[in-house]
Amino acid sequence: MEYAEQRQLSDFVAAKTNLIHRHADAFAAEIAEFRRGDGAADEHELLDGFNHQVESILLSYTPPTSRRAGDSLVFGHLYGAADPARLRTAGEDLQLVTTLSALFAAEVETRGPLRLSRTQDTLLAEVYEEIGEHLLRARLPAHAALAFRQAYRLHTVTEDFRGQDRCGLSQARARTLAHPTRRGRVLGRTSDLLCGYGYRPFRLLGWIAAQIALFTLAVVATSQTSVGIAMYLGFISFLNPLGYQDVETTGTLARVILTVEAYTGIVSISVFFALLVRQLFRL
DSSP states (O other): OOOGGGGGSOHHHHHHHHHHHHHHHHHHHHHHHHHHTSSOSSHHHHHHHHHHHHHHHHHTOOOSOSOOSTTOOTTHHHHHHTOHHHHTTSOHHHHHHHHHHHHHHHHHHHHSSSOOOHHHHHHHHHHHHHHHHHHHHTTOHHHHHHHHHHHHHHHHHTTOHHHHHHHHHHHHHHHHHHOSSHHHHHHHHHHHHHHGGGTOTTHHHHHHHHHHHHHHHHHHHHSSOOHHHHHHHHHHHHHSOOOHHHHTTSOHHHHHHHHHHHHHHHHHHHHHHHHHHHHHHOO
């Protein structure tokens, strides 16, 4: 695969671009074998092969100079080719090879000897995010998790907290999709629904409201307590365990329910504030 921009590239960059294309083509063939069941046992094993190929490219990646012109990226032409607008009309095979070329290039540029400026870190983080989205659509969630993890790391370097949250959430979702067991995927999706893997703590407020409503209905159904009093007991018990005199007239089963609610409330509120503090103070 060749791009018109390659005619304007230095000999070194053009040679490394061709090398990256060859590795991307070969890796795309490995992915095709994996999907047929003839290759790697799982995607994580396939990802190990990807890292070995990146290391083999880095062995010969010795730039002729340690200086760059401005804040441009060495393989900007490969990242541009993987732009969503360009790939929209491309075939599935071409999309995959183009995305893999961009991923190889980003890994080489990130791990290579050239020091990245703050602007380059920001640009590469954006590139990794786009690559991660492409890989998710290509049904390669473990590779997408790698891309989002690299984007998260670069956003950490540039202290872009919104970017960290966005990429951290995307990485967690991709890792859940790539989990080899059904139990792991179910637990991951549950965490996503409850609090967005900790990156969306305010989701817990909705679940807290649902818990209070559920326990209130349970008290109404198991005792002679009026709806108004049951709502009062449900709200207060969730935030602060009630004394025996407060629930003496509700009946044994209702007291058990309110006791369970109290412990549930302690756990839910503690988790909410722990996640909120983490978000606010970046612990």
